Amino acid sequence: MTVQERPGAAYRPTPPPAWKPRTDPAPLLPDPEPYRVLGTGAASGADPELLLRLYAELVRGRRYNAQATALTKQGRLAVYPSSTGQEACQVAAALALEQRDWLFPSYRDTLAAVARGLDPVQALTLLRGDWHTGYDPHEHRIAPLSTPLATQLPHAVGLAHAARLEGDDVVALAMVGDGGTSEGDFHEALNFAAVWRAPVVFFVQNNGFAISVPLAKQTAAPSLAHKAVGYGMPGRLVDGNDAAAVHEVLGEAVARARRGGGPTLVEAITYRIDAHTNADDATRYRGDGEVEAWRAHDPIRLLETELTGRGLLDEDAVRAAAEGAEAMAARLRERMNADPVLHPMDLFEHVYAEQTGQLREQAAQLRAELEAEGAEDAHRAEGDAR
């Protein structure tokens, strides 16, 4: 017998206080189709100068990816996670920001850092293996390339929040892959950003696979952009191979953040044409047909078609862009073929502001080893000379 059935039970539950949603979810929901500009009516409104700039950067970016991949084959880079096929996302991310803004890249976003103006050799030190971060993040306002997934997203939130507290209109753009959206830090970063209305843009490049795991095994969400509504921020879905569309959507999100409108989650639908890295065999988890279908939706060709159709690009201009990219690749190759100069004593230099006693002892040990090696080398050289 339950309480209610008991005869004479005096308890009469009162209804709970009226509940209503905190935020109307409808305006936060992404459009059902990824936003497109190229090949649609919206293209005629696009700024020709911007389109030409995007084109030049895309061509350079494609060549950069090819060159860096080649450098892994020559043993000059330990690894290179290529963004071939995703160049529109990389370039648009860099160009959507003002100089005072910050970029928080993941390990696949070297090209975004280079398109933002970072020296390509400095951008590649992590992957070459001579130092983890080859540049001063403050100088370029580019955080170190983050290898752990999504852990750089809360950094972007904290930085943007701090900037706003300091009265600066700085925006942080944080890049993450589809796999990274499954990580706990993705959730915590989006939640903090929304609660704090931090000026951050979260940019998911959904390239279909987290190494080998396809999106269907990664998430049951209608789209990754739909996740935004759960945090109380707008989600936008964009064609990640349409440089004009990505630039426009990111530009709007950045502008919204700058004027105090809070964070946005942007999901770009794109595809990783190359394998995860040179250590990966992509044929084990995807068919050629799929790759070919995406090749047909190539970001450079999309833009080329648009520009040619509008008479903004002729054969000479295409050739000029290709030659510029080739010159960049040649310079990169030449510089990367020189062995970096390494200083073993650097190992102890930047662990703490001031070395601990323990590190001073270890530094002395290494110094003695190096001196002994030096003596041995000198001895060997002397022997060779005889």
Next chain:
Amino acid sequence: MSTATARQAKPATMAQALQRAMRDAMSEDPAVHVLGEDVGTLGGVFRVTDGLAEEFGEDRCTDTPLAEAGILGTAVGMAMYGLRPVVEMQFDAFAYPAFEQLISHVSRMRNRTRGAMPLPITVRVPYGGGIGGVEHHSDSSEAYYMATPGLHVVTPATVEDAYGLLRKAIASDDPVVFLEPKRLYWSKADWSPDAPAAVEPIGRAVVRRTGRSATLVTYGPSVPVCMEAAEAAEAEGWDLEVVDLRSLVPFDDETVCASVRRTGRAVVVHESTGFGGPGGEIAARVTERCFHHLEAPVLRVAGFDIPYPPPMLERHHLPGVDRVLDAVARLQWEVESR
């Protein structure tokens, strides 16, 4: 004279000294921000941040969403922008979700950027047992932090050190894991908050009690235990020296080894597990440096190698005065049996 009267020492708790340290740091430097779960309106579950939000506003002392990785992760970004975040982890075991941020980013940002991006973050972690806390509220996690290069790891045992070490931690350009022995939060001492004693740099141990028979090497919540044991040992004719490490990283080899060389015997005392715990490292360092001065092996008195026990059993787990004295007795036996 009137100023001196106003600054007279009166009883203060460790929690009050910690709060005062944050208040003074926030008053002196607008870059200092406090953030964590419940640190604002409530003043922290231990009231250590009491009054800070009221005095400095919610932008300086911020109640965050309940997410430790998010708290520490956003603190990284804030530090990148020039702020000096002081984050509270509420309880030792609640800090574990933030470990990836601590280990993959906080500890190594200076190193990976060759000094270009130091992170002056203080991570306050109330730790240790003895307060009857239920599961996940009494862990001694110092060995995890000690094993991570790039972090300073400090822990006060006195009201005065609580103030001094926290001021130094907040002022440090490097990340500091600041372990607060929660069972000492309400320990009192005559302490003048208006004229705190000279603050020593991080990395210096202190001899709390001089003695000739043996050295007790200890820190944080075990310091009062060792002081009590040293008093009790007098009846046995043992004159024990007590060294309070204060800082686990950097480790003050000099003070510890000078003491052990004087006494010839050492016992390391801490709550954390013995196997893989800080005592193993300390015993090894002492043995490597003082072997020819040692009259007996360096012993450890530690918590058992078990997950932290339920509160009704914790008194059997925590190293108490008797267990310390038993170890000291074993040191004597090693000498006699030779």
